Structures are given as C-alpha cells and as structure tokens.
Amino acid sequence: MADRYVTVALDKRGVRCTAKLLDDKAPLTCAAVWEALPLAGDVYHAKYARNEIYALVPAFAEQEPPLENPTVTPIPGDLCYFTFADVELGTASYGYGDKATHAGRRTVVDLALFYERNNLLLNGDTGWVPGIVWGTVVDGLDRMAEACQDLWRAGALGETLSFRRAE
Numbered sequence: 001m002a003d004r005y006v007t008v009a010l011d012k013r014g015v016r017c018t019a020k021l022l023d024d025k026a027p028l029t030c031a032a033v034w035e036a037l038p039l040a041g042d043v044y045h046a047k048y049a050r051n052e053i054y055a056l057v058p059a060f061a062e063q064e065p066p067l068e069n070p071t072v073t074p075i076p077g078d079l080c081y082f083t084f085a086d087v088e089l090g091t092a093s094y095g096y097g098d099k100a101t102h103a104g105r106r107t108v109v110d111l112a113l114f115y116e117r118n119n120l121l122l123n124g125d126t127g128w129v130p131g132i133v134w135g136t137v138v139d140g141l142d143r144m145a146e147a148c149q150d151l152w153r154a155g156a157l158g159e160t161l162s163f164r165r166a167e
Contacts, residue, residue, distance in 0.1 A: 005166035012159045015147040017140030018166055019079050025069040029081050029134040032061035040162035045152050048123050051116035053148050055161040059107035070130040072121040074114040077141050080131035082110035115145040
C-alpha cells in the first residue's frame, strides 16, 4: 500500500500540517479515519494531557477499532484516536457545558494532535486513558505548535480543527 497523508488544520488561524497515516501499526483505525474524511469539529485544548488539541466528532466507524498501537505518553506529532461514551465527558470538570455538540451521542470520537513533549494520558476522574496512535506529523509541526500555544493563551472559541486527505 502506498503511503497516505492527511492535512490537519486550525481553519480560522489558517495553519496546517501534514501527517502520514501509520497503516502498518494501526491499520483498522487508519482505514476507518481515511474512509470518513473529511472530519472537523470545534477545537479544544486538553486540560489533562498537557500539549494536545482535539475535536470531538460523531462516531463514524462501522465498528470502533480495537486499541491498536496504544500509548499513554504521546510524543510531538502524534495523531491519536479515542472513543468515549457521551456520559464519560458529561461532568462539569470537562467544561463542555449543557450545549456541547457531542451531548446525547452514544459514542464520541476524539481526534487529537499532540504538539509538544511531556504528555501523559492520566485523567483525574478515570485514570489512564490510552489512545490509538494512527498518524505522525511529517511537515509543519513547528507552525502548528505555535498556533496551538496561541490557542491555549488566546482561546479556542470559533476555531475548528479539521482533518482532510492531503492533496
């Protein structure tokens, strides 16, 4: 199989990077994501993991992928896939509020980009939260990391994180 690539973008900020799918390490997850592209949602900056931005999107896989190529210590450039039940994200500590776009969805998919070092997927409510590493950024991580820092400091309101097939 030829290498496949996705463009990950903060749309309002006009910043993007390119990631290679890890078909050899997470084939089921890569296949599910690839078939569902394009995907996008409101961007959030992680409270617990540290240097992570993510979007919550409706479940799109016919069957949720198993925990292939798992990590609890993502490195800069990792794209991760998480699956949650809507009630897992329903506590006030997450800050989504009553009008969260994922409210009422039985399954919620979290597509994340880790942009800097020292990440640990340990949640104070639930413990370890392993993610599936399905891609790695191969170009533009420095620009994206700068935009992620701006997102952290200036705010995420009105910003979208999108994933598209690279051209």
